[in-house]
Amino acid sequence: MRFGQLFLDAYNELGSFRNKLQRLRDLGLNPSTTQTVLYDDVVAATQRIGCRVD
Numbered sequence: 001m002r003f004g005q006l007f008l009d010a011y012n013e014l015g016s017f018r019n020k021l022q023r024l025r026d027l028g029l030n031p032s033t034t035q036t037v038l039y040d041d042v043v044a045a046t047q048r049i050g051c052r053v054d
Contacts (some may be wrong), residue, residue: 003044010037 007024024031 008039
């Protein structure tokens with residue numbers, strides 16, 4: 001199978017990052033707002049798949 005393009009996309013639960021920041025701040029920590037996405041699971045598809053918001 002040949003691909004003309006390859007896209008990597010990340011999906012997060014709505015509000016999960018904001019909630020994590022608040023939990024860390026509640027512990028007296030000063031977390032960075034920089035995010036690093038580590039892809040541990042990649043799916044090859046012939047059409048768009050994934051999360052959809054209705």
